[in-house]
Amino acid sequence: MRIGFHISVAGGFENVIERARERSCETIQLFSRNPRSWKYRALDKKDVGLYTKAIKNTNIAPVFIHMPYLVNLATPDKSLYKKSVDSLIIELQRAAAITAHFVIMHIGSSKDEEQGIKLMIKGINQALHCAENDIILLLENTPKSGNELGYDFDQISKIISGIEPAERIGVVLDTAHAFAAGYPLNTKKGVARTLNEFDNTIGIDRLHLVHFNDSKTSLGSCHDRHWHIGKGNIGKGMGHIINHHLLQTKPFILETPRKSLQDDLMNLAAVKKFLRNQKK
Numbered sequence: 001m002r003i004g005f006h007i008s009v010a011g012g013f014e015n016v017i018e019r020a021r022e023r024s025c026e027t028i029q030l031f032s033r034n035p036r037s038w039k040y041r042a043l044d045k046k047d048v049g050l051y052t053k054a055i056k057n058t059n060i061a062p063v064f065i066h067m068p069y070l071v072n073l074a075t076p077d078k079s080l081y082k083k084s085v086d087s088l089i090i091e092l093q094r095a096a097a098i099t100a101h102f103v104i105m106h107i108g109s110s111k112d113e114e115q116g117i118k119l120m121i122k123g124i125n126q127a128l129h130c131a132e133n134d135i136i137l138l139l140e141n142t143p144k145s146g147n148e149l150g151y152d153f154d155q156i157s158k159i160i161s162g163i164e165p166a167e168r169i170g171v172v173l174d175t176a177h178a179f180a181a182g183y184p185l186n187t188k189k190g191v192a193r194t195l196n197e198f199d200n201t202i203g204i205d206r207l208h209l210v211h212f213n214d215s216k217t218s219l220g221s222c223h224d225r226h227w228h229i230g231k232g233n234i235g236k237g238m239g240h241i242i243n244h245h246l247l248q249t250k251p252f253i254l255e256t257p258r259k260s261l262q263d264d265l266m267n268l269a270a271v272k273k274f275l276r277n278q279k280k
Contacts, residue, residue: 001242002026002251003212003271005264006066012044013051013098020060023264027251029064029104032094036069038083040090043097052099062101062251064138064209067091073123074108074116074149084108085123092131102208104138104172107150107159116149121162128168138208140172143180143224151181153201160206171202174211174255175241176227179234182220186237195246204246212252212271214238228256228263229270239274 004025007016009032020028033040055063068091071084088105095103110116124137139159144151150159156171163169175185184190198204214232216225230238242252256267 001248002061003254003268004028004060004251005254005268006030012047014047014054016051017054017058017060020058022261024268025060027062027064027253028060029066029253029255030098030100031068032065032091032098033068035066038068038070038087043094048098055099062208063099064102064104064253065091065095065098065100067103067105069106071105072108073105073120074110075119076110076112076115081119081123085127088123088127088137089130092127092133092135092137095135096131096133100135102136102138102170104140104209106140107142107148107156109147110149111147113149113155117155117158117162120149120159124159124163124169128163128165134168136168136170136208138170138172140174140211141177141181143177144182144222145180145224151177153198157202160202170206170208172209172211173198173207174213175234175238176211176213176215176232177224179215179219180217180221180223180225184219185241186219186234188237188240191237191240191244195244199246207247207250210241210247210250210252211255212238212242213255226255226257229254229267230274231270238270239277242271242274243278 004027005023006029007019071087073084075081091103142148142150179185183194213226214234216227216232217223
């Protein structure tokens with residue numbers, strides 16, 4: 001098990017390693033560009049060079065790149081769909097350039113589930129074939145807000161089943177999203193039932209990362225509100241999640257609220273407390 005945080009690239013990639021060390025990161029997640037815009041700058045070769053040289057001298061791995069939020073590969077809007085596919089291709093290429101291992105993408109939204117899944121399969125396959133590298137694309141489960149797809153493990157399984165090559169597709173399980181979508185992660189039995197369902201439907205080998213977030217909203221709320229570890233409505237369930245035997249080899253990234261470094265250190269301490277209590 002490796003634990004880390006989403007790390008800001010403000011000021012350049014060369015600042016990432018120091019920020020990761022301040023948080024005792026064993027794994028990290030990054031944005032390669034502005035997550036709320038279609039525009040992007042070409043990677044600065046000098047900046048990337050400093051980063052890749054620095055990370056080779058650490059034990060930080062794997063590295064996850066998170067896609068911009070505007071992407072929607074399930075949309076029937078042809079213009080948005082093309083921009084989304086193009087954005088995914090670029091992100092897969094940028095991930096390889098900065099020696100990342102995975103790209104994370106939110107599953108799209110559509111009023112028509114069947115059509116949306118077909119469009120996602122088509123777009124992902126196109127992007128993977130255009131970006132001929134070994135970067136693995138990870139689909140992130142959603143909290144079932146609006147017309148979002150991917151809140152249900154069966155939906156995710158249907159998307160994965162249509163992707164080629166199969167070895168370049170996997171899943172991120174976001175605990176806050178799953179809880180908001182109705183998976184009862186706040187109890188030991190609920191955690192076991194949820195993870196067994198995931199394994200039976202998708203396969204635990206497809207799970208490459210856990211987004212380890214408590215939830216400020218209630219079970220089945222359909223609202224995405226991450227909260228501090230152990231202080232939200234998942235509460236003690238966070239301990240049952242991180243100590244579950246199916247997740248012991250998986251990396252965990254925290255996306256908890258942050259106003260300063262101290263917030264991250266507080267949440268890291270809460271994670272370590274859950275791990276210590278299990279060993280007693």
